[in-house]
Amino acid sequence: MTNLQPITNESVKSEAEVLREQPFLPIPIDRILQKLSCIELPAKDHFERYLRHKWCLNHKPRTLASSFTSVVLFLDFYGKSGKRGLGEMERVELEAFIEHEQDRGLRISTVRTRLACIIAFLHFLMSKILSLGPFLNGASS
Numbered sequence: 001m002t003n004l005q006p007i008t009n010e011s012v013k014s015e016a017e018v019l020r021e022q023p024f025l026p027i028p029i030d031r032i033l034q035k036l037s038c039i040e041l042p043a044k045d046h047f048e049r050y051l052r053h054k055w056c057l058n059h060k061p062r063t064l065a066s067s068f069t070s071v072v073l074f075l076d077f078y079g080k081s082g083k084r085g086l087g088e089m090e091r092v093e094l095e096a097f098i099e100h101e102q103d104r105g106l107r108i109s110t111v112r113t114r115l116a117c118i119i120a121f122l123h124f125l126m127s128k129i130l131s132l133g134p135f136l137n138g139a140s141s
Contacts (some may be wrong), residue, residue: 028061032068041075043086043125050124070117073101086125094118 101111
């Protein structure tokens with residue numbers, strides 16, 4: 001027969017004690033926003049709002065990371081073309097970015113995923129922030 005130990009108050013931990021013993025894990029959005037704070041990009045504040053919006057919609061951390069990478073690469077490419085405001089953006093810049101990514105030797109599936117992330121960001125800007133027209137034309141960073 002097995003020996004069973006009686007359950008005592010000392011052997012049962014409260015939820016608060018269990019939570020205190022677990023190592024602190026930073027929230028994924030905090031890590032991503034910390035990376036973003038170190039980068040100089042056009043429309044950086046709009047991009048931060050977009051990432052927070054995706055976090056509020058409960059997107060997975062890997063989805064946030066993928067969107068972060070894709071949009072940062074595009075905004076960096078766009079900024080290096082000499083433009084600061086997204087209001088100046090034309091289809092040509094998007095096409096040039098796609099060509100640039102293909103020239104880097106990326107697979108077409110990767111390029112399509114990056115394009116989908118960028119288009120989602122631009123749609124967010126059009127739907128949520130279009131009323132802030134002066135800011136899109138370079139008044140904010």
